[in-house]
Amino acid sequence: MENCIFCKIVRGEIPSKKVYEDEDMIIIKDLNPQAETHLLLIPKEHYADIIEMSDAEAATLGKCLKKLSRLVDELGLSEGFRLVSNKGKHGCQSVPHLHIHILGGEQLNDKMC
Ligand code: 5GP
Ligand code: ZN
Numbered sequence: 001m002e003n004c005i006f007c008k009i010v011r012g013e014i015p016s017k018k019v020y021e022d023e024d025m026i027i028i029k030d031l032n033p034q035a036e037t038h039l040l041l042i043p044k045e046h047y048a049d050i051i052e053m054s055d056a057e058a059a060t061l062g063k064c065l066k067k068l069s070r071l072v073d074e075l076g077l078s079e080g081f082r083l084v085s086n087k088g089k090h091g092c093q094s095v096p097h098l099h100i101h102i103l104g105g106e107q108l109n110d111k112m113c
Helices: 005-011 055-071
Strands: 018-021 025-029 037-043 081-084 100-104
Touching: 005 025, 005 037, 025 055, 037 055
Parallel strands: none
Antiparallel strands: 018 025, 025 037, 037 100, 081 100
8 A cells, every 4th residue: 555654664665663574564663652562563464454354364464463472572571461453433543554552561551441
């Protein structure tokens, strides 16, 4: 997608602090962190959200989440973390390219938000 911020980050046209990359995804530091550790898992393929994604994209996303489970130590998340994916207006999604927020690095509030 030509003008999508996260596609531009994936293509390297906008700089980001990348902590991991493979053929399916990048993991970057969020520009405006809401926790001690706030990362964004961004699939390289462009689709807006889980409602829009195809079966193939869902399978790739599952693969990405499985890989995340192997990265927790090096990302400093061994004590636990929270995954959040905002969708649409009520979910306050601001970037319409599916991404998973990874929050941790400290004790999070027991409320969801
Ligand atoms: P959303 O509101 O769509 O769930 O999350 C979008 C996230 O992307 C926000 O937490 C915001 O701080 C982050 N973000 C927006 N633009 C950029 C950017 O150019 N670089 C990085 N690293 N994060 C961004
Ligand atoms: Zn995109």
